[in-house]
Amino acid sequence: MIVRRLIAVLGAGSLLAAAGCGGSAPSGAAGDAAGSGDGPVRIGALHPVSGSMAVDGLQMRRGAQLAVEQINESGGIASLGGREVRLATADTQGKPEIGQSEAQRLISGGAVGLIGTYQSSVSSNVSVVAERNEVPFVMDVTASDEIFQHGYRYSFRVQPGSAKISESAAEYLEQVSEKAGKPAERVAVLHEQTDFGTGAADAFEVAAGKLGMEVGPRISYDATTAADFTSQITQVKASGADVLVVAGYYGDSLLIAKAVDAVKPDLDAVWGVSNGAYDQPKFVSDAGELGDRYFSTNYHFDAQNPETRRLRAEYQQRFGAPMRTGAVLSYDAVQAIAAGVEEAGSTDPAAVRDGIARARIAPLTVGNGPVRFGRDGENVNSAAVLMQIQNGRVKQVYPPEKAESDPDYSVAW
Structure with a gap:
């Protein structure tokens, strides 16, 4: 034990x-x-x-x-x-x-x-x-x-929280894409429509805008009823976006990955933000090769x-x-x-x-120190990390002090 x-x-x-x-x-x-x-x-x-x-x-x-x-x-x-x-x-x-x-x-x-x-x-x-x-x-x-x-x-x-994850996602996107020589300029956002997805999309849009990225189109959906995302990904393809941000739960995010594979928009990256799928081992097995090199900024073990x-x-x-x-x-x-x-x-x-x-609690999740709650109830040492599916494994890739390997920003499809 x-x-x-x-x-x-x-x-x-x-x-x-x-x-x-x-x-x-x-x-x-x-x-x-x-x-x-x-x-x-x-x-x-x-x-x-x-x-x-x-x-x-x-x-x-x-x-x-x-x-x-x-x-x-x-x-x-x-x-x-x-x-x-x-x-x-x-x-x-x-x-x-x-x-x-x-x-x-x-x-x-x-x-x-x-x-x-x-x-x-x-x-x-x-x-x-x-x-x-x-x-x-x-x-x-x-x-x-x-x-x-x-x-x-x-x-x-x-x-x-949503704002911290989304702000980190925008910062990591700027830094990783710049380092790869493919700076993200236009970002499409696809998000589920409850407080979770809307909050993540709102915070990302603000943070990305401050970093000089154009956000659009922004498309919301009902995760409980969505069965196919072909039309939404076709809209993303027509927009000429460099990157697709997805803020959703597991099932809908898997369907989005399947639609990306079918429609094949000209993207440099799919970038999960607080995403419920793209850092999960189950997604690796369910999506197979079509999920290779997907990114996800989130909390993580x-x-x-x-x-x-x-x-x-x-x-x-x-x-x-x-x-x-x-x-x-x-x-x-x-x-x-x-x-x-x-x-x-x-x-x-x-x-x-x-x-x-x-209390001070030693966490088993990524953080910048022990779990310690501020006056507002937030864990002041919580942190988001960028992950990527590489060779059939979810790996921590950014920032460097948390990384298991380097991010691969090359086109995956």
Whole structure:
């Protein structure tokens, strides 16, 4: 079993399905339900384990469970006499209203903190529930920055936000294309139309414009109904764009890659921004050669970290599939809540919230230091990295200090 080093000493546990009811939990209910004696400390995990996002949702639930098991095997919550942690799970089904009701159920069932949710629209609703009940919510995968503009005290985020990823994507595109002698001048943007895709596209357009790139056409789509992108890629081809930016989920991004292969626009690069496919091993196998040399700027597991490699090897052995970055972020999010409990020496959610704000957690995802939350709940040391599919593998290629190999900006099709 993996040895996990944290700046704070941590603890965690096994799977639990919590019961509960609707409405607001009374003040202190979560801490009381979590038990004031020797009972397990409950952490709620909300992910889409059914519906179109189920593969990622199940990955993230499993990543959270691995964190719980590791912490318990390391001795539990030391400041609470070695109490174990249990994972209380909920299926959001990818629906904001379900995520909201399930968050309330987990809180009413005694969760001292929540993690989740993979989708920004769901996290937006959950953050309201967490704030109303004064229970900390540590977001593992949630790109939208809008949640953090309300001044919420109980919302935290491990991954870099949409603006940070998009700004990095524009900067990396400028630097990599310039170095290759093919400076990006006109960039087409194709994005799914919810808060996630729209926010990523908005931030990229602003950042790229400041760097002198022209953005257009910009095309949005409904990821839940899109079945073919031939017409959109034909429009991109007619525009004469040098680069195509794609901000979408897995299924739609795979369909876009197939349309690019069929239409063959004259592009120098396909550049994922917060993309749910182009840094995934599954995309490499599903897309085959047509995905070769696709780029993606995103959060990512730290491929250079030995502990990350050990965790991913264990996941592969237990579940028979490569561990995706979302699952590693869920692992880190559980560690953050456990660190908050350890720091607080209490299961009172308000005290846990303050403990999370003080904690320093060694991440297994790429960053510029330990996970450390600022006043706005953002991880001040989060960082985006540029990846590229090279010879059937997703590799970190930029910036140089994070790179496993050099970026290849040559035409891929």
